[in-house]
Amino acid sequence: MQAILEEYLPNVMEIPDEFIEATQETIYMTVYTSLIAGVLGLFFGILLVVTRPGGILEQRVFFNILDQIVNIVRSIPFIILLALLVTVTRFIVGTSIGATAALVPLIVGVVPFYARQVEVALLEVDPGVVEAAEAMGTSPIGIIFRVYLLEGLPGIIRVSALSIINVISLTAMAGAVGAGGLGNLAVTRGYNRFQTDVTWVALIIILIVVFISQAISNWLIKKVSH
Template sequence: MNQFIKTYLPNVSEIPDEFVKATSQTLYMTFWTALIAGVLGILLGVLLVAIGPRGILENRVVYGVLDKIINTIRSIPFIIMLPLFAVTTRFLVGTTIGEKAALVPLIIGVIPFYARQIENALLEVDPGVIEAAQAMGTSPFGIIFRIYLVEGVSSIVRVSAVTIINVIGLTAMAGAVGAGGLGNLAISRGYNRFQTDVTIVATLLILLLVFISQFISNLIIKKTTH
């Protein structure tokens, strides 16, 4: 096996430690982005459903403002968002380089995307169930926690899987500006130094992370589907 790697992946065989470090950086960015943006995205998504048209706490003015803000942020390409929020990133973490600095634009970029996904997922909940709960005198918070989040759990898992896959792709893009991770390794070592084998292996590792996250989400969806 070692001989095979040295023969067909000569550049990869020289930097195994860098691959381990890059993979850990990608996992670091993915985990913290998914956690922080996940919590805030769910809260924002639930709020959008609650105050949206025919929502249990309908407020068209606030919904309209949030809707426009979300659409605006989602319209900004992530590669532009990285330098756009450089000042904010430097203020929060003291630097604009590295995996910790990448968390700021990653979280800002993912929250509106995930919130919209959550909104769409919760809108799939049967309106009849919600009307029945209201007729029984269930409070708005009760409807949110007992109806929306319970009945929509499989849809939430599904959109969460899509979001995590998107996050993994964004971490690779963040590598283009020195955020670290497998994307950075593929560009700095693979592309810039014409080490094609490094680029290929880094890409395969990114795909492996995507497949693993998709596999886990499929298992959870099967468990939570009524």
């Protein structure tokens, strides 16, 4: 087996420690971005739903401003967002290079995307259930937690899985500009040094992480749907 690997993956076999480190960096960026952006995105997604025209806390001006901010940030290509936030990243983290520094643009880029996904998921909740809760005198906070979040939980998990896959993709892109991780390894070793086997193995590991996250989300959806 060792001989086969050395024959077909010669460059990969020379840097196993780098692959382990790069995988850990990718998982680190994915987990922390998903957690922080998940909380913020959920918060802003709920605000988009409850403050929209006809919402339980209707605030047209606030909704229009937040809606436009989400649209604008979502429209900025991530590679440009990385460049725009270099100064902010350096101020917060102390450096603009590395996995920790990548968290800043990753979170900024993911929050509006996830907020919009959460908004769509919550808007699928039956309006009749919301109206019934209002008729029974349930407070707005009660409606948010007992109706929107409870009834919309399967949809939220579904869009969360989509967002996590997007995060993994963005970590690879961030890695291409010095953030570390498998994306960085695929570019600096695989592409720049023409080590194709390194690129392929990095891709395979990224796909494995995606499949695992998707499998977990599918399991959670089944659990909450029954």
